[in-house]
Amino acid sequence: MITVEQRTEFRKHFRYNVGRRLVLDKIVKCMVFVCVLVAIVPLIAILVNVFSNGASALSWEFLTQVPGAVGSDDPGGIGPAIQGTLVLIGLSSLIGVPVGVMGGIFLSEYGNNRYGRTVRFFNDVLAEFPTIVIGVFTFVLIVLTFGDFSVWAGSFALSIIMLPIIMRTTEESLKLVPVTYREAGYALGIRRWKVVFTIVLSSARSGLITGILLSVARIAGETAPLVFTILGSSQFIQDFSGPVDALPLRIWRLSSLPYDSAVAQGWGGAFILIIIVLSINIGVRYLFLHKKGQTLIKFKKLGSIS
Amino acid sequence: MMETMTKVPLKDNSTEDIKYKLIAENISASYDGIVTVKNVSMKFRDRAVTALIGPSGCGKTTFLRCLNRMHELTKNATLTGKVLLDGEDLYSNKVDPIINRRKIGMVFQKPNPFPTMSIYDNVACGLKLNGVKDKKIIDEVVEGCLKMASLWNEVKGDLKKPGMSLSGGQQQRLCIARALAIQPEVLLMDEPASALDPIATQKIEEMIQELKKEYTIIIVTHNMQQATRVSDYTGFMYLGDLVEFGETKQIFENPRNEITAKYVQGQFG
Secondary structure, eight states: OHHHHHHHHHHHHHHHHHHHHHHHHHHHHHHHHHHHHHHHHHHHHHHHHHHHGGGGOOOOHHHHHOOOTSSSSOOOOHHHHHHHHHHHHHHHHHHHHHHHHHHIIIIIOOOOOOOHHHHHHHHHHTTTOOHHHHHEEEEEEIHHHHOOHHHHHHHHHHHHHHHHHHHHHHHHHHTEEEEEHHHHHTTOOOOOIIIIIIIHHHTHHHHHHHHHHHHHHHTTTOHHHHHHHTTSSSOOSSSHHHHHOOOHHHHHHTSSSSOHHHHHHHHHHHHHHHHHHHHHHHHHHHHHHSSOOOOSSSSHHHTTTO | OOHHHHHSSOSSSSOOOOOOOEEEEEEEETTTEEEEEEEEEEEEESSSEEEOOOOOOOOOHHHHHTTTTTTGGGEEEEEEEEETTEEEETTTTTOOHHHHHEEEEEEEEOOOOOTTHHHHHHHHHHHHHTTTTOOHHHHHHHHHHHHTOOOHHHHHHGGTTTTGSOOHHHHHHHEEEEEEEOOOEEEEEEEETTSSSSSHHHHHHHHHHHTTTEEEEEOOOOOOHHHHOOOOEEEEEETTTEEEEEEEHHHHSSSHHHHHHHTTTSSSS
């Protein structure tokens, strides 16, 4: 038992130096604000810089035309690169998102064993792989096998980059869903996979979508693996098994040319890339997160399979 | 004795033999190597309320979770014994645990409505996810269950609102409606009123009295007054053992066991 004297003594220990502690509190608060500024300033600086340098190149022709001859008076546009990037993002997501989400579900719901731990480990290794290595791998596996650079090869490489990011964020966000929701589902006699796909997945959708968007943003800006897989092109896509252009590649090529107009176009391309990533981000978030009381997957589709 | 008999409404007439809906035989359960339920056998009468009382950590909740095979979902859980529902062993290999969970509803200690679903969907989801498609039937069941859980009058105007927008007591009644929607025959309640204020508790207790006419109800409670108010039979558990089991009146007024007597008199808890 603590005696009355001891308690008085303890109180002294808890109540000394109040002034100094208030000052410390203020200092920490200031430091936090300064750190936020340090993080935000470069972001704004990049946006301003990209826009001010690229604005001069922006025009309808720039967005829709094929590139002109290097160094000629008509610089043309980056139409094929925009098209290529959109197609690549779409196709890689089509491969990467379902596989990644399923993998994440496996790790979170069924991966509490040695097999799961192994998968998790290699998934983390894959996430830290240099993307150029993935490019070379795809080059050997797909480009050499089928004999040409292609949209398929590019999407394959990009989806491999997406996979570990989506898997890990899916796993983490599913694990955050309290076990009580799952139990409530089980107690209703709902089968395990259905509990996962309706109740758990929809409770975790915010984290899930953040992960997917993160991976989309990541692949939208990837350059190195594209060099080995899609090569680049100055034409719109004719068929999916030939070379295509993509914004990061085009930006890289334009900015290394010794012409001011080309460099300005490079900045313009960078600006467009940022806009694309930003609008996908905002669009997807609006679509999936702004409707309250809705589940990610509709019951109707799942109800028929018992 | 006669008084308790009349308190229990019998199905047809008093000459009929007592019907046991659920019979637990020699249930022992553990998780993480800790044995929490030791060889407990109990018979639960049809259309009656059975209360499980006992101090914290005595195995009430674990035992309750054994009755609808929820215990095996816990990590490192083991279980031996039999649970017979209408004479059929839930733990037999031939029986699908999921089908049986549809016969045995469960209400949890903390209200846990599905966070992304509306009030309507929370109640309807057990039906929808178990393959019921007829919108008319679902509408009727949702309304009926919300009425049984005495929540209908409070929410009938905003069925589309998220389930989480309700107050704690309303959320718990929503969870009860959700459990009732799959039309179970047995209802397990794990301290359903422990997180609620007296008025919400009273509503739930009144509802239990109403539900008793159709269901076999087993309720875990910390609150001894609640056990005397709602239950027909009471089982007292202590350190994993079922110390005494009998009619509620007898357990509280005339306990045969010394520990039971001390517990119901509030000498420890």
